[in-house]
Amino acid sequence: DTAVSQTPKYLVTQMGNDKSIKCEQNLGHDTMYWYKQDSKKFLKIMFSYNNKELIINETVPNRFSPKSPDKAHLNLHINSLELGDSAVYFCASSQGDLYGYTFGSGTRLTVV
Amino acid sequence: DQQVKQNSPSLSVQEGRISILNCDYTNSMFDYFLWYKKYPAEGPTFLISISSIKDKNEDGRFTVFLNKSAKHLSLHIVPSQPGDSAVYFCAASGTTSYDKVIFGPGTSLSVIP
Numbered sequence: 393d394t395a396v397s398q399t400p401k402y403l404v405t406q407m408g409n410d411k412s413i414k415c416e417q418n419l420g421h422d423t424m425y426w427y428k429q430d431s432k433k434f435l436k437i438m439f440s441y442n443n444k445e446l447i448i449n450e451t452v453p454n455r456f457s458p459k460s461p462d463k464a465h466l467n468l469h470i471n472s473l474e475l476g477d478s479a480v481y482f483c484a485s486s487q488g489d490l491y492g493y494t495f496g497s498g499t500r501l502t503v504v
Numbered sequence: 505d506q507q508v509k510q511n512s513p514s515l516s517v518q519e520g521r522i523s524i525l526n527c528d529y530t531n532s533m534f535d536y537f538l539w540y541k542k543y544p545a546e547g548p549t550f551l552i553s554i555s556s557i558k559d560k561n562e563d564g565r566f567t568v569f570l571n572k573s574a575k576h577l578s579l580h581i582v583p584s585q586p587g588d589s590a591v592y593f594c595a596a597s598g599t600t601s602y603d604k605v606i607f608g609p610g611t612s613l614s615v616i617p
Contacts, residue, residue, distance in 0.1 A: 396547070427607075435548070435593065435607040448604055482547050492538055493605070495547030 395419050398483045398496035405473055406504055413468045413499045415483030421494070422487060423447075424466035426458060429480040429498070441466055473503045507531045508596050510608040517615050523581040525611050527594030530575065534596040534606075539568060539579050542591045542610070551592075552579070584615045 396417045405411050417424060425448075426438040439458040440448035446458070455471040470477060480500050484493040509528045517523045527537075535556045540548035554561040554568045554577065561568050567580045581588055591612045597605040 432609065433591075434609050437604050437606075440604075450604075484547070492540075492550030492553060493548075494550070495540075497545065497547045 394496075396483055396485055396494050396496040398481075398499050400499060401497065402500050402502075404502045404504060407473055407475060409473050410469070410471045411473060411501070412470070413481055413483075413501070415466045415468070415496060417464055417483075417485040417494070419485055419487075419494060421485035422463060423485060424460065424463070425484045425486075425493065426466065426468050427482040427484060427495075429482060431479070435482070439466075439468075470501075473501075475503050477501060478503045506609075507534075507606045508594055508608040510592075510594055510611045512611050513609070514612040514614070517584045517613065519586055519615055519617050520583045523579075523584045523588065523613055523615065525579040525581075525592050525594075525613065527577045527579075527608055528575055529577075529594075529596050531596070531606075532575065533598065535598050536596065537568070537570060537577050538595040538597075538605070539566075540593040540595060540607075541588075542593060548593055581613075584613075586615050586617050589613055589615045 398415050423442045425440045427435050441460040444460045457469045460466045480498045482498045483496040486493045538553040539551040541551045542548040552563050552566050570577045591610040593610045594608040597603045
């Protein structure tokens with residue numbers, strides 16, 4: 393039973409489209425995150441939600457909008473996709489940083 | 505501005521020997537340090553952590569050392585096994601959910617049988 397699951401695993405789409413990536417965790421964690429791993433392999437935080445409340449909002453284009461309907465779900469919606477959005481997006485959850493994050497397996501987004 | 509650095513992109517070690525992965529950081533406000541391991545096509549997996557009040561934490565074959573004055577930490581794996589071949593990310597943060605966890609760029613470890 394997967395602890396943090398993301399769908400889809402792969403996403404190929406054309407520039408200008410709107411797409412969503414879904415994330416669910418069954419660990420009972422209070423905090424969820426979206427990270428982006430770029431072509432240089434850096435993992436950079438995008439957003440963090442704690443009990444459905446946005447607590448970290450990094451400098452990302454406002455084409456990216458997270459939505460947390462409940463504390464077990466954190467979805468990422470991307471409008472007007474651009475070539476530079478191509479990356480692997482990881483969802484994660486934690487019960488406070490002291491315990492480390494549990495990551496999903498990632499969504500590889502390719503914009504063509 | 506790279507706050508967490510892993511200057512060795514890759515490392516090869518013979519099976520049974522010690523693997524030492526290094527990490528440097530620039531932000532003296534970091535209080536908590538973590539190591540993650542990542543296999544291809546999977547998400548990173550939490551490996552071991554250390555609080556800034558300690559200088560060593562050990563878990564089985566894995567030991568993390570922290571030198572706060574040098575802003576340096578290292579992960580020792582002994583003995584190294586082929587299954588340890590993966591990318592290792594060093595990460596640092598404060599101690600609350602409101603603090604960002606900053607990841608280094610990773611070091612790819614290959615353990616040669």
